[in-house]
Amino acid sequence: MATTxxxxxxxxxxxxxxxxxxxxxxxAYYRVGNHHDAEDLTTQTFLQAYRHFERAQxxxxxxxxxxxxxxxxxxxxxxxxRDRSRKPQTALDESMPVQAIHTTEDLVEGxxxxxxxxxxxxxxxxxxxxxxIMRFALxxxxxxxxxxxxxxDGATKVLIHRAIRQLEEIIxxxxxxx
Amino acid sequence: xxxxxxxxxxxxxxxxxxxxxxxxxxxxxxxxxxxxxxxxITELAAEELExxxxxxxxxxxxxxxxxxxxxxxxxxxxxxxxxxxxHRAQARRPPSATRALADAAERALRxxxxxxxxxxx
Numbered sequence: 608m609a610t611t612x613x614x615x616x617x618x619x620x621x622x623x624x625x626x627x628x629x630x631x632x633x634x635a636y637y638r639v640g641n642h643h644d645a646e647d648l649t650t651q652t653f654l655q656a657y658r659h660f661e662r663a664q665x666x667x668x669x670x671x672x673x674x675x676x677x678x679x680x681x682x683x684x685x686x687x688x689r690d691r692s693r694k695p696q697t698a699l700d701e702s703m704p705v706q707a708i709h710t711t712e713d714l715v716e717g718x719x720x721x722x723x724x725x726x727x728x729x730x731x732x733x734x735x736x737x738x739x740i741m742r743f744a745l746x747x748x749x750x751x752x753x754x755x756x757x758x759x760d761g762a763t764k765v766l767i768h769r770a771i772r773q774l775e776e777i778i779x780x781x782x783x784x785x
Numbered sequence: 786x787x788x789x790x791x792x793x794x795x796x797x798x799x800x801x802x803x804x805x806x807x808x809x810x811x812x813x814x815x816x817x818x819x820x821x822x823x824x825x826i827t828e829l830a831a832e833e834l835e836x837x838x839x840x841x842x843x844x845x846x847x848x849x850x851x852x853x854x855x856x857x858x859x860x861x862x863x864x865x866x867x868x869x870x871x872h873r874a875q876a877r878r879p880p881s882a883t884r885a886l887a888d889a890a891e892r893a894l895r896x897x898x899x900x901x902x903x904x905x906x
Binding site for chain 2: 617620621624625628629630632633636637642645646649650653654657720721722724725728739740743744745771774775
């Protein structure tokens with residue numbers, strides 16, 4: 608590869624990771640449930656992305672590369688669980704509400720409510736949980752989520768709809784008096 | 786706020802979900818560390834290529850590191866080549882001598898990938 612091409616590629620990659628570091632980290636955090644593994648997963652995602660960046664850029668035809676990055680993170684997270692033969696063992700880190708961008712109002716008035724929703728999200732099947740993370744934590748649209756999950760736009764729309772319905776049911780049941 | 790469950794359905798619930806799944810800021814030094822790792826990897830790959838002396842390449846035991854550097858440096862499709870080579874080898878069902886050669890080649894390639902993984906850590 609010519610030096611100028613390499614320099615351009617490195618510059619483009621630098622822009623990509625600056626633009627999407629928070630997205631990948633947020634996805635990783637909600638996926639693995641703790642900051643230590645989230646950091647590791649984020650680092651591995653960008654290292655792998657760097658190795659295949661030239662090809663991805665060539666084949667993207669100008670489309671955003673965020674779904675591709677999230678797909679890498681998704682595959683690496685799946686490998687992590689396969690290697691450890693487990694899912695996240697605990698709820699999200701205790702420090703999470705402070706680390707995340709939550710307002711004071713959230714913390715005072717809605718903390719329990721938000722915590723119940725997060726717990727509900729953790730109970731969803733993997734594909735539904737991931738679709739909700741992509742939609743609500745990363746703000747991805749149906750098309751981006753479809754590309755990240757390797758599904759059609761229609762199937763993704765149905766997946767998200769069902770994920771929300773199931774989450775509502777979980778929260779209703781847990782909120783109901785015993 | 787009451788202890789009742791969040792209202793189901795509609796924009797209220799989605800707004801709650803959006804607040805619950807707020808983006809998480811990465812640690813301040815993560816970007817710096819990540820850049821360090823990437824620089825390290827590209828420099829390592831470049832050094833491996835610079836150190837590629839043709840004389841040493843006569844010995845197949847020396848193939849692993851430079852080829853690994855190429856892999857790390859971004860050569861795509863190496864895995865595909867290995868798979869295709871394996872498929873071809875299986876399809877031909879080579880006699881024992883050819884099979885031994887194929888095994889040796891496969892071992893060398895395995896070393897390449899192990900080396901690539903080691904360098905990338």
